[in-house]
Amino acid sequence: YSPSGGWPYKPAQLTTALDWSVGLTHVFRMPVFDVMAGFFTALLLQRYGFRRAADNRFWRIVVPFVVGWIILFPLVMFLAAVGRRGLDPALDFILSGKFLAYAHPLHLWFLEYLIVLYLQLRQRWPAAQR
Secondary structure (H helix, E strand, O other): OOOOOOOOOOOOOOOOOOHHHHHHHHHHHHHHHHHHHHHHHHHHHHHHHHHEEEEEEHHHHHHHHHHHHHHHHHHHHHHHHEEEEEHHHHHEEEEEHHHHHHOOOHHHHHHHHHHHHHHHHHHHHOOOOO
């Protein structure tokens, strides 16, 4: 309901009344999510070692991200195109592959960030412990 952001659907009446709440929740919940993910990753590393922990994170973070994105991104782009231009142009937009020029992780961005953090962990983890 805010004029801020690039949402494909916006109601006719927009307001900035709750914009501060979005910032407040993001400032709190995303760092908490990352800290919890870090604690669980440290637990996995301590209990099982690097290889098994990496395998666990792959199947629980990377695979859901990739599968979810493959399903959600074309669907969201199709629905946005239908809303903006109609059914026939939307079908052409999807079937031609033009929608891939707008590739974005959508609401799966937090998993993308987590994957990047895990890849940085791999670079810093001593090779002797892998």
